Amino acid sequence: MRFSKSFIPTLKETPSEAVVKSHILLLRAGMIRMLSAGIYSFLPTGYRVIRKISEIIREEMDAIGGQEFHLPALNPKEIWEETGRVEAFGDILFHIKNREYVLAPTHEEIMTFHARNVLKSYKDFPQIWYQIQTKFRNEPRPRSGVIRGRQFLMKDAYSFDISWEGLDKSYELHDQAYRKIFDRCGLKYFVVGASSGAMGGTGSEEFMVKSDAGEDTVAYCENCGYAANVEVAESKTHPRGREDKNEELREIHTPNIRSIDELCDFLNIKESQCAKSRIYVHLGKPVLILMLGNEEVNESKLEKYLGGNVRPAHPEELVEFTGAEAGSIGPVGFSERSSLKAGKGRIIADLKLKDANNLYSGANKTDYHFGGIDLTRDAKNIEYTDLRIVESGEECSKCDSKLQVFNAIELGHIFKLGTKYSESMGATFLDEKGEEHPIIMGSYGIGVERIMACFIEQHNDENGIVWDAALAPFHVHLMGLNLKKEEVAKACEEIYKNLTDKNYEVLYDDRIDAQAGVKFNDADLLGMPLQIIVGDKKLKSNQVEVKIRKTGERFDVSLEDLSKKLKDLFIDHLITPQN
RNA sequence: CGGGGUGUAGCGCAGCCCGGUUAGCGCGCUUCGUUCGGGACGAAGAGGUCGGGAGUUCGAAUCUCCCCACCCCGACCA
Known part of the structure; x- marks a missing residue:
């Protein structure tokens, strides 16, 4: 290619909208241009890279028996209604105004639609279907150039099996293919256990690249290789334990004290003597969450423990459920109180608080706290589970090393979907005995532009891309x-x-x-x-x-x-x- | 959706607070000449609805109101 005949509009200066390195270099090298927030045009040089990445993906997907499709991005809305995902996606799903169509943000429904019409016998399995195609998601805030866009290229693959063992095999094949793809692309990445979130399903792993531009937070152990999204990451938990001298429960007047910090200052106590209460609503019922000191509730872990979505209670609900405003809520008397109005209120405490005594917490009376709380004596039926967000420097749960917590970009994600889509869409097959079963599915995605951006994040110097x-x-x-x-x-x-x-x-x-x-x-x-x-x-x-x-x-x-x-x-x- | 910020030539910016000739500067672009191994030099040029609309005023890039776009932080992120 002759430079003089090519469209390679390089820039000497950094465009003001770009902040992250890959975005700056993609613009400066004349590889992409923004059309609108989160929507990018690929210029000829940039598109050559996209094609090379796509070709590597194709080779590795074909190598595990994948068959390439090309599905429409324009989808009839009714297919999405079969699985309830029009509602689940909410505002993220783009809707067409003058016809009942949506722009596909992913393709489980469409692949399942084709599978249910054709894969009817156990003899038809297993199958791996994939495509490299444009996805549309109405992201509220696109950022970092092509790393988070409203329109982006995704390699999405779907496996169809007749048994859970078959799914394990398909999942394993994808895991291997993904490693080869990212290796061939020259990326340094690691694999983390992840929450399967609203995609539904039974297990998932994310392929991550460490980067300050990343939007995911992961915990990683250099020593043993343990890696997990903080949504699910665990560390070695040491319960705070009991103090020898067991104090009496006593009420303390704490005017205008709302936060743990204020409480510690006011009473001259340490955070480790406090139990913070948060009220969540689960299936319409209040649940009181107790955390040691000022530690944050990990809502993903809470949802996993409870099974189903939770939301923080509204301020009015706090008064209704506990009789107190935020800042004065606590475990003592909570179950009894909420049993009157909204069914027996559960109390779930973080493992760090296991059987602790001599704690300070809200008295369920605005401007009052209790001191000397003994969780084994003053609150009944407390459930204990790990609800913390892991922090840097904590001990790895798998070895004795320290965990690092840092940001990362998600390059790929593999899910064992199970039967969520096949059941809701009626995709079934007949086994050898002539019995009908839902197809067992997996779903596997790679962000194509993200490979390009991450590569540049990892391979650049002060003069440009390498x-x-x-x-x-x-x-x-x-x-x-x-x-x-x-x-x-x-x-x-x-x-x-x-x-x-x-x-x-x-x-x-x-x-x-x-x-x-x-x-x-x-x-x-x-x-x-x-x-x-x-x-x-x-x-x-x-x-x-x-x-x-x-x-x-x-x-x-x-x-x-x-x-x-x-x-x-x-x-x-x-x-x-x-x- | 909340908070902060920006919008002036293709790119990077100044001017705005405190309204007043023809809206500037650097890069890039065009032409000519000199140069020619790390973003050269000289000369002459082209290029602007000052994000949009409404208002205040004799007069608005500048003041007021509304809207839009974009960036950053947060919320969200299948």
């Missing part, structure tokens, strides 16, 4: 300096033809009026793995210069040796070592 050969828009960036000199132009044309004939993808900077510095800077910004620099001085001794973008290493090569040298370089140096 591509590996696998994803680079071109293998070689050929530069002719001062092309007004005939011998330079002639040599460049020969090299260009020669390398192109050998199936190298060459970007030839043939701009006549661009200065050397401009070409060097654009080449570093665009970041092809190899640069070939042709200048008149070295050409006099029949040599050109080769520069390895990644290392900055440069050396002279004679024209005759050039293609052999390139071959060696591509084999030896230009693929990032895998995980």
Whole structure:
């Protein structure tokens, strides 16, 4: 490709809307442009990268027996109503105004629709169906360039099995395929256990890349490799325990004290002497959650424990359920009180509070707290479970090392869906005995643009992007300096033809009026793995210069040796070592 | 959806508080010349509904109100 004939609008300055590195570099390198918030156009160079990523994904999906589909993004709304997901997605789902269509945010329904019409016999299984296709999600706040958009490319795959063992196998195949895909793309990633959230299902793993631009928070143990989304992450819990001298329960007047901090200041006590209460509503009933000190409730863990969605109680409900306003709520007398109005109120406490005594907590009377609370004496039937959000530096639950907690970008997610969609949509098969069963499904996604963005996040320097050969828009960036000199132009044309004939993808900077510095800077910004620099001085001794973008290493090569040298370089140096 | 911020030429910005010739600057772009291995120099040019609408005023980029877009933090994130 000739630079002078290409649309590669590089930018010298950083556009003001870009904050994260990959976004800045994608814009500056002329690979993407924003059309609207969270909606990006891929320019030719950027789209070449997308195609390379897609091709790697195809090869690995095909290798596990996947069959590629291309489903419509425009979907009849009624299919989405079969599974109740029009409501579940809410405002995230784009609706078409002048016909009853929605823009698909994912494709479980459509794949299940096709499966139920065709996969009728146990002999038809297993199946793996996938596509690489545009998804639409009305994100309230798109951000970080292509990392979170309203329209994005996703490789989504779906497995159909007749047994749970079959699902395990399909899931395992995807796990292996995903590792190969991310390895081939040159990404450093790790795999975490995750909450399956509203997708429903029985198990899931996320493929994550550590990044400050990430929107997920994960806990990771370097020592044993334990990794989990903080939604589900566990650490070694040490209950605060009991103090020897057991105090009497006593009421304390605490005017205008609302927070644990204020309570500690007011009574001159430590956080570890306090139990914070939060009221959640689960299936219409109040549940009191007790946390040690100022620790936050992990709502994902709570939902998992209770089974079903929870929401924090509204201020009016607090008074109704407890008789007190926020800040004065506590476990003592809660169950008895709420039994009058809304059914027996459960109390669920974090494991750190297991059987603790001498605690301070709200008295369920505004502006009053209790001191000397003994959870084994003063509140009945407390359930204990892990409800904390893991923090950096806590002990790993699997070994004795310390956990790190950091942000990460989710690249891929694999789910064991089970029968959620097949049951609601009536996708069944007949087994050998002629009995009907719902198909057992899995669902597996990869964010294609995110691979590109994450790669750039991990492979850049102050001058620009540093591509590996696998994803680079071109293998070689050929530069002719001062092309007004005939011998330079002639040599460049020969090299260009020669390398192109050998199936190298060459970007030839043939701009006549661009200065050397401009070409060097654009080449570093665009970041092809190899640069070939042709200048008149070295050409006099029949040599050109080769520069390895990644290392900055440069050396002279004679024209005759050039293609052999390139071959060696591509084999030896230009693929990032895998995980 | 809550909080904060920005919107002036393709890009980056100044001007706005305190209204007043023809709205500036750097980069980029066009033409000519010189240069030619790390974003060169000189000269001459082109390019603007100052985000949109309404209002105040003799006069609005500037003041007021409404709307829109975009960014950041939070909430949300199947």
